[in-house]
Amino acid sequence: MAKGRSVANEVDRGLGVMADFFHVDIEDGSVAEALRLTGDELQHIHLADSNLQVPSTGYIEFLDVVRTVNSLNYQGYFVVDSLPVKPDCKNLIRDSIALMKQVEPTVTLQEKIDNEMRIQVGG
Numbered sequence: 001m002a003k004g005r006s007v008a009n010e011v012d013r014g015l016g017v018m019a020d021f022f023h024v025d026i027e028d029g030s031v032a033e034a035l036r037l038t039g040d041e042l043q044h045i046h047l048a049d050s051n052l053q054v055p056s057t058g059y060i061e062f063l064d065v066v067r068t069v070n071s072l073n074y075q076g077y078f079v080v081d082s083l084p085v086k087p088d089c090k091n092l093i094r095d096s097i098a099l100m101k102q103v104e105p106t107v108t109l110q111e112k113i114d115n116e117m118r119i120q121v122g123g
């Protein structure tokens with residue numbers, strides 16, 4: 001992912017970085033850390049867990065991932081990218097959206113706590 005950022009910067013013609021979580025997990029390790037390194041060059045996301053299935057069925061830490069994506073102010077889509085499609089497209093997409101919606105309130109609460117602690121310590 002860091003190399004992708006470097007290429008995007010070098011070309012500088014509207015080129016950005018696409019993060020395919022399944023491949024990022026294999027090639028970069030921590031998805032959240034790879035996203036942090038990509039920074040504002042992040043342009044597109046392929047959403048899947050480490051097993052190329054619905055988020056939360058593998059081991060990627062989606063709370064960390066969503067917090068990082070929020071911190072980058074990412075405005076793009078999360079495109080469901082799972083193979084094989086199990087049990088069918090409709091349920092795969094429904095379950096992926098449901099998981100992301102489950103993560104959202106926790107991330108919002110974590111960010112609120114972080115902001116309040118930052119205010120208290122004057123950071």
Ligand SMILES: [Mn+2]
Binds near residue numbers: 020046081
């Ligand atoms: Mn993909």
